[in-house]
Every structure is written in C-alpha cells, then in structure tokens.
C-alpha cells in the first residue's frame with residue numbers, strides 16, 4: 001500500500017462497475033494469492049488505453065488474464081499478445097479469455113518472455129507486469145517493437161512504497177527494491193522515453209516513446 005489505506009479504499013469505491021467475470025477473478029486472485037494489478041491502477045490503465053486507442057498491445061505477465069481482459073475491453077479493436085510462463089495460469093487465462101468473448105483477439109505466448117519475439121511484431125502499447133527484477137531487460141527487449149508515439153505502462157514501480165524507504169525492506173526484498181529504483185531512473189533518463197510516475201495502486205510508470213531527435 002503506497003497511499004493512505006483509507007484513500008485507497010475510497011478510490012476503489014469510485015471505480016465503475018466491472019463485469020461479473022472481472023469481479024470473480026479479483027476474488028479468486030485474492031483468495032489464492034495470485035498477483036494481479038490493483039483496481040485503481042487498472043482503471044487508470046483503462047483510461048490511458050481508451051485515450052491512446054492502440055491497435056496492437058503487448059503484455060508481459062498474463063497471470064490468469066485479469067489485466068488482459070481490462071486491456072481488451074479498453075481497446076475493443078486491438079489485437080493483444082500476452083506472455084506467461086506458468087502452465088496452470090496459462091490454462092486458466094485461456095478459459096477466462098473465452099468466457100470474456102475476447103479469445104480470438106488474444107495471442108497467449110507460453111514461456112519465458114525473456115526469449116523475445118520475431119521482428120515483425122509491432123505494437124502501439126506495451127504493459128510490463130512480470131518479474132520485477134527483469135523490467136529493464138523486458139524494456140530493452142521490447143521497446144524496439146513499440147512504434148514511435150507508443151505508450152508503455154510499467155506496474156509496481158513504487159513496490160509497496162519501499163523504493164522511498166529502502167531501509168524498511170527486508171534483506172530478501174532489498175536487491176529488488178534497488179533494482180526497481182534503478183529501473184525508474186533508467187526510464188527517466190532514457191533518450192527515447194518521456195515518463196511520468198503515478199502513485200496509484202502499487203505505482204504506475206507511464207512512458208511515451210518518441211523518436212530520437214524529436215520531443
């Protein structure tokens with residue numbers, strides 16, 4: 001929790017009504033400890049995607065398909081490629097895509113997202129939400145697949161607020177907290193990106209890809 005819990009709870013009451021399926025997936029994720037994007041962040045992502053109107057989206061980290069369905073609903077004409085390595089989650093995500101009626105627009109690529117994609121894949125939007133320690137590697141790998149003017153959203157960039165207070169991190173968390181902090185600075189200084197950090201949910205970084213030499 002990076003904001004006041006009362007504000008977080010209040011904001012959650014202001015998110016428009018979701019489908020029965022999305023609400024059920026929220027309950028399943030909470031019960032089973034499956035990490036999914038927080039509600040207020042999902043709503044911000046939905047709004048950004050609605051404004052940006054991408055025709056092709058790449059998501060790194062599908063889990064059970066919760067955020068993928070948000071993306072598919074926000075961009076009803078978009079094709080979505082999403083990547084996941086956990087076999088059980090992959091199978092559940094496929095069922096959820098079918099139930100949401102979006103399966104034909106979604107290509108779920110099974111395996112390690114660190115392997116990359118064929119060159120012909122091009123996107124207008126990239127959502128990074130997999131292993132936090134690999135965010136920089138994912139960005140370096142997939143930024144060339146994002147068209148100029150593209151939108152890049154990275155979740156969990158404030159990591160429970162610990163990036164602002166690394167001393168409060170446990171010994172196990174500390175290397176990850178330092179990596180996330182370095183990733184945020186990398187985004188900020190990247191010559192092809194302009195980035196804003198939004199303190200919602202677990203922290204969203206919103207980046208715009210510009211071509212080199214243009215603002």
Ligand SMILES: C[S@@+](CC[C@H](N)C(=O)[O-])C[C@H]1O[C@@H](n2cnc3c(N)ncnc32)[C@H](O)[C@@H]1O
Pocket residue numbers: 035036037060061062063064065066067068083084085086089111112113114129130131
């Ligand atoms: C935070 S969850 C994704 C949540 C999902 N985006 C949502 O909000 O509904 C991260 C997922 O990334 C997957 N993952 C982690 N490392 C990965 C990798 N290298 N390649 C593909 N998937 C990965 C995990 O198995 C996990 O299901």
